[in-house]
Amino acid sequence: MKFLIVSGNPKKDGLCRRITDAISEGAREGGAEVHEVNANCISLCHVCGDGWGTCLREHKCAFGDDGFDALQDAVRNADAVAMITPVYWGETAEGIKAFCDRFRRCENFLMGNKGALSGKNILLVASPGGSGRGGLTALSQMERFCEHTGAVVFDYIITNRWNNDYKGETARTAAKAMAQGRKNGETI
Numbered sequence: 436m437k438f439l440i441v442s443g444n445p446k447k448d449g450l451c452r453r454i455t456d457a458i459s460e461g462a463r464e465g466g467a468e469v470h471e472v473n474a475n476c477i478s479l480c481h482v483c484g485d486g487w488g489t490c491l492r493e494h495k496c497a498f499g500d501d502g503f504d505a506l507q508d509a510v511r512n513a514d515a516v517a518m519i520t521p522v523y524w525g526e527t528a529e530g531i532k533a534f535c536d537r538f539r540r541c542e543n544f545l546m547g548n549k550g551a552l553s554g555k556n557i558l559l560v561a562s563p564g565g566s567g568r569g570g571l572t573a574l575s576q577m578e579r580f581c582e583h584t585g586a587v588v589f590d591y592i593i594t595n596r597w598n599n600d601y602k603g604e605t606a607r608t609a610a611k612a613m614a615q616g617r618k619n620g621e622t623i
């Protein structure tokens with residue numbers, strides 16, 4: 436099982452890094468091969484043509500060589516995914532916004548396309564490291580992305596300065612369960 440972590444974290448340490456490491460550790464414990472990618476390298480959607488570009492029919496971004504193609508391929512190759520964002524301005528971070536905007540266009544369900552995330556388990560993590568506010572909005576934005584792409588939300592985690600010890604443990608255990616093949620909807 437290939438477990439992909441898509442991160443919007445620009446930092447080398449801190450809350451996001453800690454919970455990302457916990458997820459990585461848990462997924463490995465569950466037997467997964469773990470791969471981490473960062474969405475901060477890509478630009479905003481260029482909004483080609485009248486609103487759709489090559490994303491509509493070719494399921495490929497015309498500007499994908501900025502790093503987006505590699506992100507799309509990584510998701511295509513993954514069996515399960517975790518998406519992690521620091522909370523900025525009460526929302527997902529800019530890199531995650533850009534990724535979600537572009538990915539859902541390319542992996543749309545139109546023209547008979549199945550979508551690279553369709554049916555795959557995803558763990559959503561938001562880290563409001565300041566006031567602690569905005570985690571719900573960020574999770575809600577990511578949940579809408581899952582509705583558009585057919586991803587199946589395995590769990591939602593908010594980690595902040597005063598809960599990251601036990602939320603880290605939750606994230607580790609969630610990733611381990613996903614790596615072992617547990618599905619949303621199963622009764623344990």
Ligand SMILES: Cc1cc2nc3c(=O)[nH]c(=O)nc-3n(C[C@H](O)[C@H](O)[C@H](O)COP(=O)(O)O)c2cc1C
Nearest residue numbers: 449450451521522523524525562563564565566567
């Ligand atoms: C531009 C900006 C906006 C931020 N907005 C919020 C916010 O709305 N709520 C919050 O709790 N923290 C906010 N923060 C703090 C970040 O959430 C925090 O740095 C990050 O989520 C996670 O912590 P880490 O940097 O230790 O990984 C903001 C930080 C930046 C740089």
